[in-house]
Amino acid sequence: MAPGPLLVFDFDGVLVDGMAEYWWAARQAALRLSPDLPLPEQAPAAFARLRPLIHKGWEMVLVAAELARHPSALSAPGVAYDQALPLALAHWGWSPPILQSTLEDVRREAIQADRSHWLALHRPYPGVPQRLRALAAERADWAVLTTKGGDFARELLAAQGLVPLQTFGHEDGTKPEVLLRLLALQRPLWFIEDRRATLEAVRATAGLEAVRCFLVSWGYLGPRDLADLPEGLTVLEPTAFAAPLAEWP
Incomplete structure (x- = not known):
């Protein structure tokens, strides 16, 4: 057979559907790398619009930082998302491994501190x-x-x-x-x-x-x-x- x-x-x-967790974790990671970023607690609409383009976790952190810099960052007319990523990395002086490790640190600590809260961010x-x-x-x-x-x-x-x-x-x-x-x-x-x-x-x-x-x-x-x-x-x-x-x- x-x-x-x-x-x-x-x-x-x-x-x-982990959209709530994406923003929560991306925001926390971005703030660790740049504590003065003006990032709202609730995900801005631009973040949800960009989510279909995001391929890897580290990109979420970069997107959060870019949205703090400019609300239409990475989504303005004529902006190619894939081409904008290296420019954004250069602006912040970050690398994908740093962004990814910071994101995963945030998630690990969240699970250890309050697993039920972290789980509840996913549906x-x-x-x-x-x-x-x-x-x-x-x-x-x-x-x-x-x-x-x-x-x-x-x-x-x-x-x-x-x-x-x-x-x-x-x-x-x-x-x-x-x-x-x-x-x-x-x-x-x-x-x-x-x-x-x-x-x-x-x-x-x-x-x-x-x-x-x-x-x-x-x-x-x-x-x-x-x-x-x-x-x-x-x-x-x-x-x-x-x-x-x-x-x-």
């Missing part, structure tokens, strides 16, 4: 935990592949009583690299993500042509992310996600 599929899920924006999307638990009945397994630190993802999953086959964090490599390693399991791979650019990178990676790629409709999407999808990318709506795997688009 052929093995069932392994569903590989992105974490933030697919399984969990599983409706029906997701139940659907993940039901996969075993369909002879499917699931894994998590995130740019968040793996320890933090495991902490959040454990709080929901969820135990994936494997959890991969940013320390395990890029998403295409991890998916290439998972080919060794010799089973169908389905990749579920809310960042279109990541899915396009997977589709462009030699060796991953057979991976089924799904773009969820409920994640942190840009205004045109669902339009004119290239071949090989399929939109996954909540109703389809809840349906048996044999009925997925």
Whole structure:
């Protein structure tokens, strides 16, 4: 009998809505590096608009600092986000490793000081935990592949009583690299993500042509992310996600 599929899920924006925690942690980390930043306690609207562009945790800290410098920083007309990042790093004199380590220090200390408060800043999307638990009945397994630190993802999953086959964090490599390693399991791979650019990178990676790629409709999407999808990318709506795997688009 052929093995069932392994569903590989992105974490933030697919399984969990962590927008409140993103801003809280990014703000705390930015203030550690520059204590005089005028950063509000509630996330500004510009932060939510930029979230679909953010790929790695360290970028959140930089975005918070930039928004304190100028409300339209990194999102002004004609500004290319990826090209603006190195300019912003140069302005602050920071590096991605410094930003990432500061962010992770903030999160570790928050878990130690008040784990329940930190957990409460994350909200599983409706029906997701139940659907993940039901996969075993369909002879499917699931894994998590995130740019968040793996320890933090495991902490959040454990709080929901969820135990994936494997959890991969940013320390395990890029998403295409991890998916290439998972080919060794010799089973169908389905990749579920809310960042279109990541899915396009997977589709462009030699060796991953057979991976089924799904773009969820409920994640942190840009205004045109669902339009004119290239071949090989399929939109996954909540109703389809809840349906048996044999009925997925």
